[in-house]
Amino acid sequence: MSALLEGRQRKALAASYFAFYAILGLMVPYLSLYLDHLGFNSAQIGWMLAILFATRMIAPNIWAALSDRLGTPVRIIRAGALLAAFTYLGLFVAKEFLVLAVVMGIYTFFWNAILAQLEVVTLTTLADRPQDYGGLRSFGSVGYIVLVVGAGWWFGLRGPADLPWVGLVLFLALLGASMALTEVAPRVRNEAETDIPFMSQLLQRPVLLFLLAAMLMQGSHGPFYTFYVLYLRGLGLGESTAGILVAVGVLAEIGIFLLAPRLLGRFSVRTLMALCCVMTSLRWVLTDAAGTSVLGHGVAQLLHAFSFGLAHACGIQFVHRNFSAAHQGKAQALYASVSFGLGGAIGAYISGQLWHNGAGASLTWTLAAVAAASALVALLLMGREQDGRRR
Template identity: 25%
Template sequence: MKLEQSTPDVNWQRAFTFTIYGTSVLVASYFQLYFSYLGFSSSQVGYLYAVGPFISIFSNMFWSMASDRYRTTKKMMILLFAGQLGMGLLLSATSSFYAVFALITVFYFFYYPVFPLSDTMSIQTAQRHGKNFIVIRVFGSIGYAFFALSIGYVLGNVGISRTLLLAIIIAGACLLLATRLRDGVKTNGQKMEWRGLWNVLRQKEVLWFFAGVFCLALPYRMNEAFLTLTLKSMGASEGLIGWSLLAAALSEIPVFFLLSRFGERFKELPLLTLAALMFALRFFLMSIADHPGTVIAVQTLHSVTFGIYYVTAVRYITRIIPDEFRATGLALFTIVWSSAAGLVSGTFGGVLYEQTGRTTFYFIAAGLALVACAGFLARHLLGNAKIPGASMDSRKM
């Protein structure tokens, strides 16, 4: 896979994809520490984490359907980061739980839709230039790795109280980069129609896929929400937490490249089954880990868990969802993977973690991953039904 001889809009898309994951690092791993710094309990942190996925159920659909309907992703991105910037400024000026709860709710309305829309634009840009989607998306992993390490050390030196200042700076940079993006063109020229979308969503293959995704997303989001608190309870510093996130992000990059070259040799459902099985192993090892160094080592399993899962899931959904519903289809995928699962894991995960402890918390997470593994395997053994009108361009994903 070659990265040279790229056109300007491909490079701007790569730069944008790189930068947006700085906010992802903050929201996924350091907002929880910031909320703890403000004096909130584990349960309150769980509620603040859960409200985002709840709001994103509506915000993902709203922004992605608007993108499909009006055929512009660039303008949506500009609005989203302008909103993040404004909410970040307001959040930095308050420490009351109820005020933070209200403001973070609005912040999440502008935060969550960025990622499915970014993937949509990356897919369109890659197809327009005859490239593989991964040559753009991999810059998200590189960006996540860079920000995971750098943010950890910055906050370790200036204090966790500066978390929102970093969020404001990164959102401002993303806003500027969004003005340089180029909207993609739908390949078949069709606008989204509600009846067609409903017909696609009723297909057994789509429903089965989303069910498996939800079962796997629950333990993944549980781990995401409480990984930093787990490390903190073991005595890890912000810098060491950054190394943990870096280990996960770097480990997925070679898997992305390998799947871009050889992934088409394997069917999607067996790959998803393998990823779910490795997730179960990862969470089981987390349940018995008792040292920050052990956790960092376990984090390298992100390569054969999320690395395999993400690329394969995007490839699968772009095959079973027609082109004119792409942004909405990826939004639905994000809602199941992030929003619905995050809502459950944040609300009940916080209580579970607080009442039962880390070992039971991760042991349950491993069991849920095994359920997803069984679901993907069962669907593969039952056979794949073809969905009329599904995109064949996904073979380039």
């Protein structure tokens, strides 16, 4: 790829990350607010968020298998964006629980086809400079911030009834960005590496333990993704304040993404991920203890740099280093499905069962902290120097 084409590709990737995570910035904090507006209870809200995450267990793997067979990840991204935008229209008419659950399942199935393939295109484009991933991915964080703050302000003024319209605009933006992407041929490192079966690479003890740790880490985010805005509103803090607090966390995430190349070059993925587990556990303890203190919640949100930002960078790099070029699509999809999919769905479901309209908040945050600490145990069982870097 020429320098000019690579420059255009990077801009298209940045725009795609921006739009994808802007949608996430709308849905994760505010979907529960919208569902509460429709009259759903905590358990029903937990189920809906679990559906959003559960499709990430299935969709990425199905679409990755198709992408690996066709060798066209950009086409998968475009198809996912188009079909997601079309099926998302059902959100305008679905008001009953079962109907809305079906709509959620369908449009998120297509939406969740996108990210793993976007990661593959990004890492293939970057070729010998995978450490530049953090800089490109930070555009997703910017998109998340813009929507979290903007939507928080807007919903604070008008209520959450406009959420479907905001989401439609974002899905159309994602479709437009995907049309600017260019297919990039993967660099096959050598024939011997290509011939290594996918399952042989997957069923390595360090790989399985790392995936378990990633699942527990994301599962610990269940109460945050499902109820954080409602939690703050119950404490007397409005949607605008909630949006700003979430944005503080994502700003910290951007900062850590910019530092990630140097950190990953100096420390092992295992060491950095272990640090993330400790900080994540501390984050949920602080979230529970902060009460009505905006400063306390702000400090807890700064730890988002570790609980999501650095942890995600570690996950992407671990998969990139431990699977051959021929299996990158399946491997990134598996990572997404196990961590964000299975972990996120379990976390959202359990949170919904324990939350009890806020009465079970303290117990839920405590279990989240325990889940993050359990991820640390899985990492310690991996052993040293399992990712190609020394401590």
